[in-house]
Amino acid sequence: MASRVLRIGLIPGDGIGREVIPAGRRLLEALPSSLGIKFEFTDLKAGFETFKETGVALPARTVDVLKNECDGALFGAVSSPTKAVDGYSSPIVALRKKLDLYANVRPVKSVASAARPIDLVIVRENTEDLYVKWEKTLDDPEIGVYAEAIKRISVRASMRIGEMAGIIAQRRQKLRESGVPSIHNSACVTVTHKSNVLSQTDGLFLESVRESLSRARYIHDKVALKDQIVDSMAYKLFREPEQYDVIVAPNLYGDILSDAAAALVGSLGLVPSANVGDQFTIGEPCHGSAPDIAGQGIANPIATLRSAALMLEFMNEGEAAAKIHAAVDANLVEAKLMTPDLGGQATTEEVLNDILKRL
Ligand code: ATP
Ligand code: MG
Numbered sequence: 377m378a379s380r381v382l383r384i385g386l387i388p389g390d391g392i393g394r395e396v397i398p399a400g401r402r403l404l405e406a407l408p409s410s411l412g413i414k415f416e417f418t419d420l421k422a423g424f425e426t427f428k429e430t431g432v433a434l435p436a437r438t439v440d441v442l443k444n445e446c447d448g449a450l451f452g453a454v455s456s457p458t459k460a461v462d463g464y465s466s467p468i469v470a471l472r473k474k475l476d477l478y479a480n481v482r483p484v485k486s487v488a489s490a491a492r493p494i495d496l497v498i499v500r501e502n503t504e505d506l507y508v509k510w511e512k513t514l515d516d517p518e519i520g521v522y523a524e525a526i527k528r529i530s531v532r533a534s535m536r537i538g539e540m541a542g543i544i545a546q547r548r549q550k551l552r553e554s555g556v557p558s559i560h561n562s563a564c565v566t567v568t569h570k571s572n573v574l575s576q577t578d579g580l581f582l583e584s585v586r587e588s589l590s591r592a593r594y595i596h597d598k599v600a601l602k603d604q605i606v607d608s609m610a611y612k613l614f615r616e617p618e619q620y621d622v623i624v625a626p627n628l629y630g631d632i633l634s635d636a637a638a639a640l641v642g643s644l645g646l647v648p649s650a651n652v653g654d655q656f657t658i659g660e661p662c663h664g665s666a667p668d669i670a671g672q673g674i675a676n677p678i679a680t681l682r683s684a685a686l687m688l689e690f691m692n693e694g695e696a697a698a699k700i701h702a703a704v705d706a707n708l709v710e711a712k713l714m715t716p717d718l719g720g721q722a723t724t725e726e727v728l729n730d731i732l733k734r735l
């Protein structure tokens with residue numbers, strides 16, 4: 377097979393990002409050559425340390441190289457200063473904008489042997505809703521000082537996130553049909569919203585997602601479509617997480633639900649994510665820079681390894697991704713070499729080596 381070259385930008389950022397991103401690189405380098413993929417890596421800067429060194433959190437070069445010389449990227453984490461610092465703002469938020477990465481995709485999966493199996497994906501809209509940050513503080517003779525924020529929901533953004541959810545549901549369905557074991561018999565997309573209160577904004581989200589899914593023929597007899605009010609979803613997600621397959625949500629509910637869902641599988645150190653657009657994907661572990669354990673060599677690399685697999689899935693390298701998932705799952709099932717967040721005593725290096733061996 378002719379080999380393909382994939383150019384990957386590596387942005388470690390701050391704290392444990394500097395420990396887990398090199399692990400991600402070594403994982404990609406260790407993929408069997410029979411897959412026919414050759415990786416080329418470029419190290420790129422961003423984050424609070426970069427800001428302290430250079431005065432900018434996201435150097436123009438990082439954006440240029442990602443746009444013009446990379447096929448995908450891995451992002452570690454950036455520390456957010458506790459007090460607002462003049463001129464500093466989150467580089468990953470800026471990157472999502474600049475590269476139009478409109479979907480945040482977060483799979484939450486338990487180990488195969490778990491008493492309560494979970495295998496769901498949250499697909500979060502990533503460009504609008506309350507995150508447009510149009511806020512103002514006003515004063516009124518009757519109510520006194522008050523603040524307002526705008527929640528923007530557009531047909532375009534809602535349609536494309538619906539379509540993304542449909543693509544993911546279909547991809548998962550195909551895997552199931554090809555014999556990959558799954559806790560779900562069939563695919564189901566659940567749209568979450570609060571249209572009983574916010575009939576216009578959330579109503580438009582629900583209607584647009586439905587429309588995009590049916591128009592794109594994703595919803596046929598094999599992919600069911602449901603919708604659920606977000607508060608009832610939060611309740612059920614905790615009581616019966618095994619019921620959910622693909623969840624699609626506007627930005628704010630998606631943010632909250634995806635952090636909450638991460639709690640269901642034990643450690644933040646296990647949960648991957650991908651920032652996805654039509655042209656580009658950045659894999660990113662869900663955890664932050666974890667200053668409390670940074671520099672000790674004990675960060676769990678699994679969230680990053682899974683993020684690398686997720687990035688590959690969106691680059692149409694499903695076979696490579698499946699190999700990574702299988703190796704990680706085997707490490708977790710055996711439960712011998714684990715970092716302290718999972719109750720073990722292994723280092724980042726030892727866990728990585730164990731997973732590389734299983735590749
Ligand atoms: P930030 O401001 O960068 O988000 P944080 O203090 O919120 O930093 P997180 O990275 O969000 O820290 O982590 C929250 C907790 O989970 C911390 O106690 C951290 O040590 C732990 N944790 C996060 N990621 C990992 C990991 N990969 N391995 C082990 N523990 C982790
Ligand atoms: Mg955090």
